[in-house]
Amino acid sequence: MTGEVTDETSPPVKVAVVSTPPTRMQSPLEKSMAVTTPMGKAVASMQGYLEEVGQITKLDPQDAWLPITESRNGNAYYSTFHCLCSGIGFQVLVLPVAFTFLGWIWGTLCLSLAFIWQIYTLWLLVQLHESATGIRYCRYIHLAKDCFGKRLGTLLAKFPTMYLSGGTCSALVVVGGGNMKLFFEIACGPTCHSKPLSAIEWYLVFLFMAVILSQLPNLNSLAGVSLAGAITAVSYCTIIWAVSISLGRLPQTSYTPPDGRGRINRVLDMINAIGIIAFAFRGHNLVLEIQATMPSTPKNPSRIQMWRGVKAAYLVVVFCFYPIAIGGFWAYGNKIPPSGILHALLAFHGHDTSRVVLGLTCLLVVINCLSSFQIYAMPVFDNLEAGYTGKNNKPCSRWRRSGFRAFFGSVVFLIAVAFPFLSDLAGLLGGIALPVTLAYPCFMWIVIKKPEKFSAVWWVNWALGSLGMGLSAVLVVGGLWRLIDIGLRVRFFKAQ
Numbered sequence: 001m002t003g004e005v006t007d008e009t010s011p012p013v014k015v016a017v018v019s020t021p022p023t024r025m026q027s028p029l030e031k032s033m034a035v036t037t038p039m040g041k042a043v044a045s046m047q048g049y050l051e052e053v054g055q056i057t058k059l060d061p062q063d064a065w066l067p068i069t070e071s072r073n074g075n076a077y078y079s080t081f082h083c084l085c086s087g088i089g090f091q092v093l094v095l096p097v098a099f100t101f102l103g104w105i106w107g108t109l110c111l112s113l114a115f116i117w118q119i120y121t122l123w124l125l126v127q128l129h130e131s132a133t134g135i136r137y138c139r140y141i142h143l144a145k146d147c148f149g150k151r152l153g154t155l156l157a158k159f160p161t162m163y164l165s166g167g168t169c170s171a172l173v174v175v176g177g178g179n180m181k182l183f184f185e186i187a188c189g190p191t192c193h194s195k196p197l198s199a200i201e202w203y204l205v206f207l208f209m210a211v212i213l214s215q216l217p218n219l220n221s222l223a224g225v226s227l228a229g230a231i232t233a234v235s236y237c238t239i240i241w242a243v244s245i246s247l248g249r250l251p252q253t254s255y256t257p258p259d260g261r262g263r264i265n266r267v268l269d270m271i272n273a274i275g276i277i278a279f280a281f282r283g284h285n286l287v288l289e290i291q292a293t294m295p296s297t298p299k300n301p302s303r304i305q306m307w308r309g310v311k312a313a314y315l316v317v318v319f320c321f322y323p324i325a326i327g328g329f330w331a332y333g334n335k336i337p338p339s340g341i342l343h344a345l346l347a348f349h350g351h352d353t354s355r356v357v358l359g360l361t362c363l364l365v366v367i368n369c370l371s372s373f374q375i376y377a378m379p380v381f382d383n384l385e386a387g388y389t390g391k392n393n394k395p396c397s398r399w400r401r402s403g404f405r406a407f408f409g410s411v412v413f414l415i416a417v418a419f420p421f422l423s424d425l426a427g428l429l430g431g432i433a434l435p436v437t438l439a440y441p442c443f444m445w446i447v448i449k450k451p452e453k454f455s456a457v458w459w460v461n462w463a464l465g466s467l468g469m470g471l472s473a474v475l476v477v478g479g480l481w482r483l484i485d486i487g488l489r490v491r492f493f494k495a496q
Helices: 027-034 037-054 061-065 076-087 092-130 142-149 150-188 199-213 221-244 262-279 286-291 303-334 340-347 355-392 396-417 426-449 454-485
Strands: 001-004 013-016
Touching: 001 027, 027 142, 027 221, 027 340, 037 286, 037 454, 061 355, 076 221, 076 303, 076 396, 092 142, 092 150, 092 262, 092 286, 092 303, 092 340, 092 355, 092 426, 092 454, 142 286, 150 199, 150 286, 150 355, 199 221, 199 303, 199 355, 221 303, 221 396, 221 454, 262 396, 262 426, 262 454, 286 303, 286 426, 340 355, 355 396, 426 454
Parallel strands: none
Antiparallel strands: 001 013
C-alpha cells in the first residue's frame, strides 16, 4: 500500500504506508508529546474510549444489513442458549442405534473420543474468530476463504455448511412433522374417529409454523427461541431415558450386533454407527456466527464470553448424550429401531406408559425442532441476503427478506417429501459434516497461528485434520451405500 507526498515544486513521491494493527498504531501527535500533558491525556483517553466501544475492530459495512451480524449485543447467556439449541436435537435420539453396532466398549469409547475432539476444535474456532489485525471472521465460510484461498475455501466449506444447514432443516421437518402426527394420535386416543392428516400434510403444518417463526429479523432476536429449544431438548432427553430405565430391560435383551448380514454389511453398519456419533456433535458451522453477535474490544474480546457459554452448554450436553446412549442401549439392546429411542419407547412401552408422558414428550420434540430449525436456517438466510445486498448495495426490505425465507422453506419441504427417510441417514450427514466439525479447524489453526514446524501443536493439528478428512471419506461411502440400500427400493416420495 502506498501514499503520495507532493509539494508545489517537486513531482509526487511514492512512500510506503506501514500496515500496523490499530491497537499498535501511534500518531505523530502522540509521539511528540508526553502522556502526562493535558493534550496527551486527552489523546490517551480518546484512544481508550475507541477501544472500549470496539472501534478498533475492522467490520464490513455490509454486516449491518445481514441477519447474523445485524445485532451485536449478545452475551454468554445467549451463546449458551444457541449452543444448546444447536447441539442437542433429534440426532441424540439415534445414539443408542450406534451402540447396537459398536457394542458397549467401542460405543462408549467412540462417543468419548468424539466429544473430546469436537470440544478441542470448538475451542480452536472460538480463538480464531478474531485475528491479530482486528478482523472478525463472522461466518465459517469467510474463515475458510481466508485460510485456504477464495476458490478452495468456497469449495471446501460452502457446500458442507449449506448442506448441513439445509439437510438438517429437512430432517427437522420430517422429525417435527412426524412427532406432530404422533402427538395427535396419542392425544386423540384409540377411540377417536376423526380423520387424521397424512404425513405430508403434517410436514406442511410444521413448515408453516417454522416459516412464521423465521420472520424474527436476526440471530440475536432468536435468543428466546433458542432458550425454549434448549429447555425442551433437555426435558425430552431426560424423560425418555428416565422412563426407559425405570421400566427395565426388555425380555431377552441382547447386546451383541445383529447376525446374518454378511461381513461387508457388518463393516458398513459399524461405519454408519461412527457417522451417527459424528452427526450427534454437529453445530460447528454455527459457532463463528453465534460469536459474531457479541461485542468485542481489546479489553473484553468476544472469545471470553463465547467460551464461557460453550463450556456451560456442553456440560449440559454431556448429561444428555451419555444417559440417552448408554441407558437406551441398556433398556432396549439391539431391538432398538433405526429411528431411535423415542420410537422404541412408543413401540415397547406405549401400553404401560402414561399417555400424558408420551404426548408431552412428542410435543417437546416438536417445539425443539421448531427452535432448531431457526438457528440452522440462519446461515442460509444470511447467505441469500448477502447475495442481494452485495449486488444492489442496499439492505433487503422486510417483504424481500420474508420471501427469501419462504423460498427456503419451500425447498426444504420438497426435500423432506422426496427423502422422508432423511432422519435415518444420520451416518451420511455425519460424514459430510465431519470435516467442518473435526478437520478444517485444525488446518485453519495451522494456517493462521503458524505454530512452529514439527512442534507438538503442529503435529497434533495435522494428525487430527488428516484423520478427520480420511474418516469423512469413509463415512460418506458408507452413508451412500445405506442410502442405496434403504432409499432406492421403497421410500422415495413415500412419507409414512
